[in-house]
Amino acid sequence: ETGVTQSPTHLIKTRGQQVTLRCSSQSGHNTVSWYQQALGQGPQFIFQYYREEENGRGNFPPRFSGLQFPNYSSELNVNALELDDSALYLCASSLDRGYEQYFGPGTRLTVT
Amino acid sequence: SQELEQSPQSLIVQEGKNLTINCTSSKTLYGLYWYKQKYGEGLIFLMMLQKGGEEKSHEKITAKLDEKKQQSSLHITASQPSHAGIYLCGADIRSGGGADGLTFGKGTHLIIQP
Numbered sequence: 001e002t003g004v005t006q007s008p009t010h011l012i013k014t015r016g017q018q019v020t021l022r023c024s025s026q027s028g029h030n031t032v033s034w035y036q037q038a039l040g041q042g043p044q045f046i047f048q049y050y051r052e053e054e055n056g057r058g059n060f061p062p063r064f065s066g067l068q069f070p071n072y073s074s075e076l077n078v079n080a081l082e083l084d085d086s087a088l089y090l091c092a093s094s095l096d097r098g099y100e101q102y103f104g105p106g107t108r109l110t111v112t
Numbered sequence: 113s114q115e116l117e118q119s120p121q122s123l124i125v126q127e128g129k130n131l132t133i134n135c136t137s138s139k140t141l142y143g144l145y146w147y148k149q150k151y152g153e154g155l156i157f158l159m160m161l162q163k164g165g166e167e168k169s170h171e172k173i174t175a176k177l178d179e180k181k182q183q184s185s186l187h188i189t190a191s192q193p194s195h196a197g198i199y200l201c202g203a204d205i206r207s208g209g210g211a212d213g214l215t216f217g218k219g220t221h222l223i224i225q226p
């Protein structure tokens with residue numbers, strides 16, 4: 001049990017729609033990272049938030065955006081969903097930048 | 113090509129046997145993390161290594177980071193059914209500060225045969 005929770009567990013959306021995924025970090029953790037994991041692959045880094053500001057970004061288009069709130073919760077928003085966005089989305093919180101990251105259980109997104 | 117290569121891709125081991133999983137990078141590993149994942153679930157943190165030559169153990173699992181900080185190995189002694197799953201290595205290979213997130217290998221699928 002990492003203390004990191006994500007909602008919803010599963011989600012089915014239609015191509016072109018928008019989706020918001022939520023994450024609750026461990027209390028006191030000021031850094032949250034989001035990853036996308038396609039079937040059979042390792043997680044791919046989307047972006048990281050540190051003290052409510054984007055701190056780094058992977059090779060994902062601007063339609064992937066995020067927010068981090070003072071209460072240790074965060075969101076991943078994806079606009080104009082594409083079929084290839086179907087994946088397991090993982091958030092990971094850490095005490096600070098460069099510290100070990102603790103992952104949530106993930107949200108399984110299916111785009112039809 | 114994959115920046116972080118894991119080998120083998122899959123492994124079937126008889127219960128009670130030892131096994132080793134490797135993780136190799138052409139770049140310096142600023143922080144090497146080992147995680148375990150059950151199919152379709154989140155990642156469970158196992159160990160973090162930062163210094164060249166560092167070795168850590170937890171229960172029957174030992175992880176090492178080589179002196180050059182470009183290769184790590186995960187060794188399981190006397191494997192049990194509870195060890196089955198996907199083992200992932202993740203590393204900060206770009207900046208050393210973690211701002212670019214972790215780069216992961218594709219994982220090693222471990223099956224334990226009774």
